[in-house]
Amino acid sequence: MSNHSTTLAAPAIATAAASSNDGPITKISQLWQAAIAYQSAQPDQVPVVTALSNLYQRISPAISYQSIINVVSAVYADSFWNTNLLDPAMLSKAAQQGLGLSAALADQYSATALSQWRGLFSRKNINDNGAIPVTSSYTESLDIVCNEDAAASQTLLITQWNNEFWKMPQAGKNYVYLRCQNLSFYGSIAAPVVRIFYTQGGFNQPVGSWLECLAESTGGTTGGLVSLVNGMTQPVSATNPLNVGDRAVSEPFYFSAQAQGHYCLAAVVGDDFFANNPLGGASNWDTNQWITHNGAAAWHNLDVQQKTKTFLAFYNQDDQKEEFYFSALCRNVPKGTKLSLRNADDHSEVSFDTGVITINDPSQEVRQPVTLPANYKGRLEIHLESPGYPILAPSAAVEVTMHWLMSAEHPNYGEAQFLSRVRPSASSEQLALNMGSFTLTGGKQ
Secondary structure, eight states: OOOOOOOOOOOOOSOSOOSSOOSOBOSHHHHHHHHHHHHHOTTSOSOHHHHHHHHHHHBOTTSOHHHHHHHHHHHTHHHHBOSSSBOHHHHHHHHHHHHOOOHHHHHHHHHHHTTBOOSEEOOSSTTOOSBSSOOSOSSBOSSEEEOTTSOOOHHHHHHTTTOOOOOOOOSEEEEEEEEEEEOSOOSOBOOOEEEEEEEESBSSOOGGGOEEOEETTTSSSOBOEEEEETTEEEEOBTTBOBOTTOEEEEOOEEEEESSSSOEEEEEEEEOSSOOOOOOOOOSHHHHHHHHHSOTTEEEEOEEEOOSSEEEEEEEEOSSSOEEEEEEEEEESOOTTOEEEEEESOTTSSOOOBOOOEEOOSTTOEEEEEEEEOTTEEEEEEEEEEOSSSSSOOTTOEEEEEEEEEEOTTSTTHHHHHHHTOOOBOSSSSOEEEEEEEEEEEOSOO
């Protein structure tokens, strides 16, 4: 949601020298180090087009155009960040200028480069491997951790990497953390900056509804990472950087919840190569693209069901009315479970109610269409009651998702088809974009 793009410079042929290692490049590792040296030159001595041109003149013929563009897309990530994603059109333009490629080839190489996240990475879900855009759930991150009012063991958060440590936020103080790893950035990352946010549980919350958590060490809104060195946690720094494959966890942050209930937590990590400021953008499109195309961001919307009625906030962020639908997808839900979705605001101009639906299939899906006025905020009431015992069994879950039906007249329609690879809705023209989901699981913590 930040707009941190950099104007592409005119081509320059090998006029700027790297701060180090300006000889031939015969290995991919040397390509990374040379690109990093160009990007680190101060003050802005080597803009991205010049770097591409210089790198090309130094490389062995065995190193491909794709490899050059892959590396430059990661090292100069801030040059290609366009409001809500790394923009393949901007990368393609740079490749055309710096490498002399045709538009068709530059487009192909750029799309491939930006289909995989390179750099600091937090998982959207347990199966997330950094593919861009995220096509499965992006709000079930196990890398955002809440430990209620007790500090968590940072050592365990790293050593037990695939374990989920989430505890439902309680009324009062809550300690929260972000985990991340250097997924495939083949250089040292020495100055990471973490920010963590919270808001009321729901879908596609606009920027203004998010509140920043505070770092325990300073009381400020930014914090650092620690990694393990010989089994001990050490701050990530120039003397203890994150190299490829290294894992880390943030220092503790905290927020004070006014009451027990469902909360959404989001977190970002930035560094010298990708600032990753989330406080920008203000539309349905921005929200969808930012989270699905940002590997250095995470979002957690998953809680144990507490009561038969759950309330979640939902929004239309746009300045015109838009069509949406809610879906409730059951996972191993007992037959006979009662489920309904309705607008909890009885005085609103927007009225919808599925009525009580009896679940007859453990994987049944319930849908409710709705047209929302411009800049609308509502509350979705989910009534969910299992037979014999009101709360879902430990093995069951219901994933409630808000979908935006983008019409062919929307200004981002063509871009959505190209970038998001979204599937058509029931209508042959509308595209269904995921605007976030909240998963209610069974069992008590």
